Each structure stands twice: as C-alpha cells, then as structure tokens.
Amino acid sequence: MAQPRPSGRVELPLLTKSHGGRQGLTCRYRCANACSHDEPNTSDNEYFGDMLARAVNRRGVLRAGAVLTVAAGATTALAACAPGTEGSDAAAPTEPHGLDFEPVAPNTNDAITLPPGYESNVVIRWGDPVLPGAPAFDFDNQTADAQAAQFGYNNDFCGLLPLRGTGERYLMFCNHEYTIEPLMFRGYDADDPTEEQYRIGLAAHGLSVLVVERDRATGRMTPVLDPQYNRRYTGTSEFVLDGPAAGSDWLRTSADPTGTRVLGTFNNCSGGVTPWGTFLSGEENFNGYFANAAGVTEPVAAARLARYGVEEESTERRWERFDSRFDVTREPNEVNRFGWIVEVDPHDPAAPPVKHTALGRFKHEGATIRLAADRRAVAYMGDDERFDYVYKYVSDEPMMDGETRAAREHNRTLLTRGTLYVARFAGSSPAGEIDGTGRLPADGTFDGSGEWIPLAAGDRSFVDGMTAEEVYVFTREAADRVGATKMDRPEDIEANPRTGNVYIALTNNSDRGKADAERTVGPDEANPRVDNKHGHVIELIEQGGDPTATAFRWSILLVCGDPNDPNTYFGGFDKTQVSPITSPDNLTFDTYGNLWISTDSGLELNINDGLYAVALEGPTRGRTMLFASVPAGAECCGPVVTENFVLISPQHPGDLDDASPDAPKSLWPDGPGTQPRPSVVNIWRTGRVGQPGRIGA
Ligand code: FEO
Ligand code: CA
Numbered sequence: 206m207a208q209p210r211p212s213g214r215v216e217l218p219l220l221t222k223s224h225g226g227r228q229g230l231t232c233r234y235r236c237a238n239a240c241s242h243d244e245p246n247t248s249d250n251e252y253f254g255d256m257l258a259r260a261v262n263r264r265g266v267l268r269a270g271a272v273l274t275v276a277a278g279a280t281t282a283l284a285a286c287a288p289g290t291e292g293s294d295a296a297a298p299t300e301p302h303g304l305d306f307e308p309v310a311p312n313t314n315d316a317i318t319l320p321p322g323y324e325s326n327v328v329i330r331w332g333d334p335v336l337p338g339a340p341a342f343d344f345d346n347q348t349a350d351a352q353a354a355q356f357g358y359n360n361d362f363c364g365l366l367p368l369r370g371t372g373e374r375y376l377m378f379c380n381h382e383y384t385i386e387p388l389m390f391r392g393y394d395a396d397d398p399t400e401e402q403y404r405i406g407l408a409a410h411g412l413s414v415l416v417v418e419r420d421r422a423t424g425r426m427t428p429v430l431d432p433q434y435n436r437r438y439t440g441t442s443e444f445v446l447d448g449p450a451a452g453s454d455w456l457r458t459s460a461d462p463t464g465t466r467v468l469g470t471f472n473n474c475s476g477g478v479t480p481w482g483t484f485l486s487g488e489e490n491f492n493g494y495f496a497n498a499a500g501v502t503e504p505v506a507a508a509r510l511a512r513y514g515v516e517e518e519s520t521e522r523r524w525e526r527f528d529s530r531f532d533v534t535r536e537p538n539e540v541n542r543f544g545w546i547v548e549v550d551p552h553d554p555a556a557p558p559v560k561h562t563a564l565g566r567f568k569h570e571g572a573t574i575r576l577a578a579d580r581r582a583v584a585y586m587g588d589d590e591r592f593d594y595v596y597k598y599v600s601d602e603p604m605m606d607g608e609t610r611a612a613r614e615h616n617r618t619l620l621t622r623g624t625l626y627v628a629r630f631a632g633s634s635p636a637g638e639i640d641g642t643g644r645l646p647a648d649g650t651f652d653g654s655g656e657w658i659p660l661a662a663g664d665r666s667f668v669d670g671m672t673a674e675e676v677y678v679f680t681r682e683a684a685d686r687v688g689a690t691k692m693d694r695p696e697d698i699e700a701n702p703r704t705g706n707v708y709i710a711l712t713n714n715s716d717r718g719k720a721d722a723e724r725t726v727g728p729d730e731a732n733p734r735v736d737n738k739h740g741h742v743i744e745l746i747e748q749g750g751d752p753t754a755t756a757f758r759w760s761i762l763l764v765c766g767d768p769n770d771p772n773t774y775f776g777g778f779d780k781t782q783v784s785p786i787t788s789p790d791n792l793t794f795d796t797y798g799n800l801w802i803s804t805d806s807g808l809e810l811n812i813n814d815g816l817y818a819v820a821l822e823g824p825t826r827g828r829t830m831l832f833a834s835v836p837a838g839a840e841c842c843g844p845v846v847t848e849n850f851v852l853i854s855p856q857h858p859g860d861l862d863d864a865s866p867d868a869p870k871s872l873w874p875d876g877p878g879t880q881p882r883p884s885v886v887n888i889w890r891t892g893r894v895g896q897p898g899r900i901g902a
C-alpha cells in the first residue's frame with residue numbers, strides 16, 4: 206500500500222478568508238448570508254456543563270465497542286449493490302484495503318486533479334438535456350422551458366441505483382441545490398431581475414432523475430435520454446405532504462387549503478439512497494426564498510420565522526415580486542411547506558414525490574437510512590446551522606423485502622409513521638480540560654455518552670407546551686425546549702454499512718466561543734474548539750449496536766485543519782502522513798469500510814475542496830488522504846464511491862471574488878471561451894491492459 210507523501214502538505218501560515226470560508230456569491234445565494242447574521246438559535250437550552258453529572262451517572266449503562274449488526278441492504282454507499290463489484294461481499298480484511306492510491310497534493314488548480322493512474326469524464330453538466338427532446342444548452346439564450354428539461358444548476362447530492370435487468374446502467378438522482386444568478390446570466394441586475402430569469406431560476410432548482418450508462422471497456426459514464434425514467438422536478442412541480450402534520454393548520458395556504466400539496470422543492474443539499482430503492486433529499490436553506498419576516502408582528506409567528514432565519518426584508522433573488530407565496534406577510538404558511546425530507550421513487554414515474562413531515566422541519570442537510578435488526582428504518586439527519594442539532598427517526602414498521610407492489614407500497618410508508626428524536630451529548634472529561642483550543646483532555650480523547658431525546662411519535666408529543674403538529678412543523682423550537690446539544694453545523698450523518706458505527710460531519714462554526722454578552726456558547730467536549738474554522742467528525746456507537754437505541758457513546762475521529770496545527774487530530778494517526786482537510790460535509794463509505802469525506806470550504810486552508818479517504822480500522826485508523834480535488838471556486842459534493850468508479854459533483858465552479866460571465870474565474874469543464882458549469886464527474890482507475898481497474902484496491 207502506498208504511503209502518503211509529505212508532498213501532500215501545505216505550510217502554515219494559512220490565508221485568512223471570508224467569514225465561514227466561502228465566497229460572497231455562495232454565501233448570498235445558498236445560505237442567505239447565514240454566516241453574516243447572528244445564529245438563529247438563541248435558546249437557553251441547557252449546555253454541556255449542566256449535563257455532565259447526569260451523564261456520568263448514566264455511563265454505567267452504556268457499553269462501548271459493542272458488536273453491531275449490519276443490516277443487509279442498508280447501504281447508501283453504492284458499492285455493495287453495484288453490478289460488477291467483485292469482492293464486495295468479501296470478509297473484512299484485518300488491514301484496511303481500498304486506499305492504495307497516491308494522495309493528491311492540495312492545490313488551487315482549475316481542474317479535477319487525481320492520483321496517477323486515474324482518469325475522469327464529465328457525466329452531465331448544468332444545461333445538458335435530461336428529458337428527450339430537450340434543447341442543447343445555450344448560455345446566452347436560456348429559457349425556463351429549456352431549463353425545465355435540462356440538468357439543473359449546482360448539483361449537490363448524487364445517488365445511484367442499479368437499473369434492474371440491464372447491464373451497467375443506473376438510475377442517477379441529483380439535487381439542484383441553489384442558483385447563482387450573477388453567474389448564470391450575463392449582465393444580471395440583482396436589484397431588478399426579469400420575470401424570465403425568475404422562471405429560469407425556479408426551473409434550475411429541484412431534482413433530476415436520469416439513466417446513466419458506464420462503458421466497462423473505457424470506464425466512461427454517459428447519460429441516456431430515457432423516456433421512461435428521466436425526470437426533472439423543479440420549483441413548480443407538485444409534491445405531496447404526508448405524515449402526522451400533513452393537512453395541519455400550519456401548512457394550509459390560499460392555493461392549497463388542504464395543506465397537502467406543495468409546489469416545488471428548494472435548496473436540496475444532501476440526501477440518501479434507501480434500502481427499499483428510493484432516493485431522499487434534504488431541503489436545507491429554504492429560509493432564503495421567503496421575504497418580509499420583519500412585517501410579521503404577531504410575537505409567536507415572528508419568533509418562529511426568526512428561529513429559521515427567514516429574511517426580514519427582500520430576498521436575494523427577489524422572487525417575492527413575482528409570486529406572493531414567497532412573501533410571508535401575504536402567505537404566512539407557505540414557508541412552513543419547506544424544510545422537509547423529500548422521497549422520490551425513481552422506479553415509479555407515476556408516484557408523486559413526497560415531503561415527509563414525520564422527519565421534522567429544519568434545515569435538513571440530508572437523511573441516510575440504516576436498518577435495525579428487526580428491519581425498522583432509522584434515518585440520521587443533521588440540521589446544518591451553527592449551534593443546531595443532530596436528529597434521528599425510527600420507523601414504526603419494518604421494511605418489507607421483495608419487489609412486489611405490496612412491498613413497494615408498504616415501504617413508502619416507512620417514513621410516515623415513527624418516532625423523531627434529537628441528540629444530547631455529554632463528555633467524559635472535566636469541563637475545565639476542554640479549553641477551546643482543540644487540545645486533547647487528559648484522558649486522550651474527546652469522547653463521552655449521549656441520549657436520543659424523543660420529540661414526537663405520530664400524534665403524540667413528548668415536548669411540554671407543544672402539540673405533535675407543532676413539534677413537526679417547528680422542530681427547532683421543540684429541540685430547544687428539551688435541551689438538545691448545540692453543534693458546529695451538523696451536515697451528513699451516515700452509518701458505516703460494515704460496522705454500523707455512525708459518523709457525523711460537523712462542518713465548522715467560527716462563532717463557537719465568540720464573545721457575546723447575551724449568548725456566548727463556549728466549547729464542550731463534542732464541539733471542543735472555539736472559532737472552529739475547520740470542523741470535525743464524530744464517531745457515534747449506538748448502545749448495543751442497535752440503531753433504535755436511545756443511548757450512545759461517541760468520540761471525535763477527526764479534528765480537521767492543517768496537520769501542522771498542533772490542535773488537529775487524525776484518529777491518533779501520524780500527522781506527518783495525512784492530507785490537510787477542512788470543513789467536512791458529505792460522507793460515504795467504500796466496500797472496505799473506509800470513510801470518504803467531501804469538503805466545503807477548502808479556502809479556509811487556501812486549497813481547493815476535494816474528496817478524501819479516511820481509514821477507520823487497524824493501525825492506520827485516522828489516516829486521511831486526498832483522492833481528488835475540484836476546480837477553482839468549487840465545492841466537492843455528492844460523492845458515490847464504488848469499487849470500480851467514483852462520482853463527485855463539483856458545485857459552483859468559478860465562484861470566486863468578482864466572478865461574472867464576462868470575467869469567469871473558472872473555465873471548467875469546457876475550457877476557453879466557455880462558462881463554468883456545475884457537473885457530475887466520473888472517476889476510474891486505468892488498468893494494466895487498458896481496462897478500468899478497481900478504485901484504490
Ligand atoms: Fe448545503 Fe449543509 O450544505
Ligand atoms: Ca474525554
């Protein structure tokens with residue numbers, strides 16, 4: 206196995222970048238400048254120190270290192286279900302396999318940069334046809350009708366399911382998280398957008414489902430304009446609300462007095478692939494699409510809008526000028542119809558996409574499913590905001606096996622009836638040893654115990670003062686009331702299909718410990734750094750290995766940053782042998798059980814974002830290696846890792862200071878004379894006889 210080389214290092218000092226590490230356009234158009242506002246969680250829910258005594262008392266009932274059951278089919282890493290993944294059911298090796306590549310040196314290239322021996326091709330890019338008959342992309346002559354049939358903008362999550370009965374064809378599912386109008390339209394006037402730009406923006410959001418085909422001889426993957434499966438869901442497609450809050454007063458609007466039918470899905474960030482063959486998608490920063498919260502004066506309604514960070518005045522895109530549903534003073538409940546987990550059944554084009562109220566409403570990064578031993582579905586979910594929370598959901602019913610119509614219809618209800626929980630973390634070390642620098646406490650580990658606090662189950666609320674419907678629609682408020690732990694931006698949360706251990710990406714939180722007379726939130730053992738620019742990764746082990754358990758143990762696997770920084774931590778591995786990494790965002794696993802992490806703020810280290818592999822088992826646990834870096838200004842989204850190929854989604858290439866269509870800051874993927882276009886990229890290893898080989902084997 207190749208050893209990482211010191212060439213994969215960058216030297217301190219590191220450049221100081223914009224707040225949160227992102228560039229201006231992404232901050233404005235993706236997150237509604239969340240980092241520039243005070244965090245919306247101003248609750249006084251109890252903190253770590255208050256929980257310590259209780260947690261210490263509880264530790265006796267928790268069992269570390271439990272033998273875990275791995276539910277067959279509970280793989281959101283594609284590898285285990287991909288055709289041609291020979292060896293995918295091999296016994297676990299004693300030493301980690303799958304990391305036999307030479308790590309990429311961190312860089313600022315305007316290119317996809319890969320280890321020697323690897324190749325890539327662009328599968329599909331913004332504007333490429335998805336529906337048969339869609340016109341070719343024409344940057345200077347865009348229309349909403351064309352965009353509604355083409356691949357949307359800023360693809361984030363990417364999921365694959367093998368297409369039944371075919372060779373190497375897959376159903377690909379992509380989120381189109383958000384639009385960046387100043388990069389999409391030449392001469393865009395942010396103060397006075399046109400109605401057609403608004404309509405194009407609506408059409409460029411949403412989801413794509415399309416067939417893709419991999420050529421085993423060359424390794425290349427290309428889209429197929431399949432009339433049966435290919436679909437676009439946009440900002441005007443109809444979604445059905447289901448679950449215990451569907452039809453509630455909080456979800457009724459003048460256009461939909463039933464509170465069950467919603468037009469569109471916005472800011473879909475990450476997602477998941479379910480063991481029953483559907484795709485999940487998280488509606489994240491939906492607040493940025495709704496205007497005029499300052500005009501809402503009723504105190505409870507105003508507080509709830511503030512808790513979700515809804516725009517006080519006009520929105521960045523000004524959509525409220527074209528449709529009153531985006532103005533909370535005119536249509537107060539429309540905003541409540543966003544912030545959900547969406548489920549799409551790609552095998553059944555007639556089935557409507559669903560928004561599941563049972564999984565709560567917050568800034569959903571995504572949802573990933575693990576099956577319990579009794580086949581109940583457990584969804585892990587992060588609320589991506591500074592000082593927000595980690596959640597899970599446990600279905601009432603077990604998954605039904607098989608491909609029958611009855612099984613498919615039953616499994617579509619798994620996310621409709623269940624129990625919603627939020628996490629509270631407690632540390633093992635004295636609070637005084639968590640000094641905020643990232644220095645390890647005396648016991649050598651940031652670790653501890655925790656509990657899943659029930660919020661609601663069906664029509665039953667466990668939160669004093671809130672009905673079940675209120676818990677589902679105003680989930681952040683419910684979690685505040687029960688004293689959930691304020692985390693450093695929880696993003697992807699995913700169970701390792703080989704071990705069942707759960708990994709939580711905490712992207713960053715530069716406001717941790719920031720002096721504020723009213724609500725300074727200091728470090729705790731689960732979020733141990735003040736001014737946490739680089740984020741960390743928590744490993745969580747459910748009690749008894751049972752994902753339905755209400756207690757867990759946890760430890761921090763990675764304290765991210767430049768390994769030259771003494772207060773970073775890489776699972777105890779030799780820090781001279783790891784790649785620098787900042788702002789972990791999306792997670793997945795390969796068939797060997799290695800963790801793969803894509804990042805969202807490489808600029809914090811003055812390097813491009815990328816996809817990293819991390820060994821989890823054996824003497825190399827914590828070894829972190831950069832596998833691929835994305836072009837200038839891009840974020841690395843959507844990783845899918847199989848034995849034979851890897852997919853990544855370079856999102857917002859060229860989003861650097863002062864970028865515009867007349868002065869693009871990236872020429873990726875098509876080179877001189879073109880505009881940067883968010884895309885899906887396929888990566889494979891060139892075999893000795895010209896055939897694609899295994900990834901990192
Ligand atoms: Fe869209 Fe949580 O990143
Ligand atoms: Ca400790």
Ligand code: CA
Nearest residue numbers: 474475696790
């Ligand atoms: Ca993300």
